[in-house]
Amino acid sequence: MSNRLVEILVSSFMKILIPGIKVTIPLTLLSFALSLVIGLFLALVQVAKIKGIRELARFYIWIFRGTPLIVQLFIMFFGLPSIGITLDAFPAAVLAFGMNLGAYNAEVFRSAILAIPTGQMEAAYMIGLDYPQTMCRVILPQSFPVAFPNLFNNLISLLKDTSLASSITVIELFTSAQQIAARTYEPFALYLEAALIYLIFSTFLTWLQRWLEEKLVWRSKGFEEQNNTGRAKPIV
Amino acid sequence: MLEVKNIHKSFAGVPVLKGIDFKVEKGEVVAIIGPSGSGKTTLLRCISFLEKADDGRIIFDEYEHEMKNVSRHDIKKLRMQMGFVFQSFNLFRNMTAFQNVMEGLTTARGMEKEKAKKIADAVLEKVGMSERADYYPDELSGGQQQRVAIARAIAPGPQVILFDEPTSALDPELTGEVLDVMKKLASEGTTMVVVTHEMSFAREVASRVVFMEGGVVVEEGKSKEFFANPKEERTKQFLKRTMRN
Ligand SMILES: Nc1ncnc2c1ncn2[C@@H]1O[C@H](COP(=O)(O)OP(=O)(O)O)[C@@H](O)[C@H]1O
Ligand SMILES: [Mg+2]
Numbered sequence: 001m002s003n004r005l006v007e008i009l010v011s012s013f014m015k016i017l018i019p020g021i022k023v024t025i026p027l028t029l030l031s032f033a034l035s036l037v038i039g040l041f042l043a044l045v046q047v048a049k050i051k052g053i054r055e056l057a058r059f060y061i062w063i064f065r066g067t068p069l070i071v072q073l074f075i076m077f078f079g080l081p082s083i084g085i086t087l088d089a090f091p092a093a094v095l096a097f098g099m100n101l102g103a104y105n106a107e108v109f110r111s112a113i114l115a116i117p118t119g120q121m122e123a124a125y126m127i128g129l130d131y132p133q134t135m136c137r138v139i140l141p142q143s144f145p146v147a148f149p150n151l152f153n154n155l156i157s158l159l160k161d162t163s164l165a166s167s168i169t170v171i172e173l174f175t176s177a178q179q180i181a182a183r184t185y186e187p188f189a190l191y192l193e194a195a196l197i198y199l200i201f202s203t204f205l206t207w208l209q210r211w212l213e214e215k216l217v218w219r220s221k222g223f224e225e226q227n228n229t230g231r232a233k234p235i236v
Numbered sequence: 237m238l239e240v241k242n243i244h245k246s247f248a249g250v251p252v253l254k255g256i257d258f259k260v261e262k263g264e265v266v267a268i269i270g271p272s273g274s275g276k277t278t279l280l281r282c283i284s285f286l287e288k289a290d291d292g293r294i295i296f297d298e299y300e301h302e303m304k305n306v307s308r309h310d311i312k313k314l315r316m317q318m319g320f321v322f323q324s325f326n327l328f329r330n331m332t333a334f335q336n337v338m339e340g341l342t343t344a345r346g347m348e349k350e351k352a353k354k355i356a357d358a359v360l361e362k363v364g365m366s367e368r369a370d371y372y373p374d375e376l377s378g379g380q381q382q383r384v385a386i387a388r389a390i391a392p393g394p395q396v397i398l399f400d401e402p403t404s405a406l407d408p409e410l411t412g413e414v415l416d417v418m419k420k421l422a423s424e425g426t427t428m429v430v431v432t433h434e435m436s437f438a439r440e441v442a443s444r445v446v447f448m449e450g451g452v453v454v455e456e457g458k459s460k461e462f463f464a465n466p467k468e469e470r471t472k473q474f475l476k477r478t479m480r481n
Pocket of ligand 1: 247248252270271272273274275276277278279
């Protein structure tokens, strides 16, 4: 490697990392938070079988899963101004990512809720709990550990997908790499560097996932065995 | 105290209950026996509104309801006066034994923590589970889980407790501890309806026995008479078959 290339890589590292920390990570976390709220809401109205609202939820999921994320981003940022709604690039990106992932997380929550045996709900009814109490006290607390691995996978996907925000002028990690690559004519090195920084972030998330899973899954072994989605079962 | 009249229930057009009349007086222990598939579970589930009967009336205390159009509000009120013990225990897996018992008192009935705690401690003591109060269901044996489930059912002091084959899911060596708890409740005058295959329990503990087959009540009577002199041919055959084991 030439000295010049090393110099470019070293000097650009912080210039890519800092937008990564200042923009990519907040963008990811805010979008994810929004997607959890939307996802849980869509899942609850579906399992509660509320006529009308359930159909609306399905329609929402159909739209957001059936169209490309980048098109949704473009509509949010370039399209909405035509009907008088102008958003800054960052909030437009949070909305697009959050609403998109909300559709996917809705399915994660829904299947996690449906994975809880009906006997749990019946027992709750028989001690006098009503539907909302049953959900809050019995069903959802058991659903979260089931949903957790899939939610976290979606979070890691989202982290990488936020690079698409560069296409609507958000100056995040990948945008910064693009700018430096254009200036230095070293696209290969710069994009590898960007990839490396994404890899560092997602590795950190993977560690966080493991750590949280150990904290979150209750002591019982039986529970873990029955619900371990995506984790290898020890062979005995 | 609890009476149902002329219950009909079909699943996908197949009739499972064909006009059941059934009555429990205060302090009675009624055993419901019969071959599997005869509709015993469905009967208990209709009484507790876990299934909606197609037809029939329920009379509980002074309330009388048409079973197919009872409001959600009335269902909740009726259930507040019933306990249900499931074949598969159905303890809340996210709660300890103690929390399982507390839930019906605090969350469902809005009882103060302190008062609820006293009751929970007392019922866990009664079923012999005080020592394991802080264990999660998955850390307990089947027999222990069922005893906690019984504690959870009796804690709010319901007027009647429905048991659906409470020992059928247990290893044979664990049925005794659950039956002992049920005997204790019976001797204290608890009103109980028990679907069971345990003929010794039906004979020795139950005050009355109801024999069901094919979705109808074939015969019923005082426990002693029922076993000493069954009248119907089908009852005799059933008893002969089950007593042999
Ligand atoms: N949810 C259901 N859907 C369809 N069929 C059912 C359902 N529950 C019970 N059945 C049928 O009703 C009949 C009586 O069942 P059940 O009440 O469980 O009998 P028992 O408890 O006496 O063994 C059986 O033939 C069973 O297959
Ligand atoms: Mg049954």
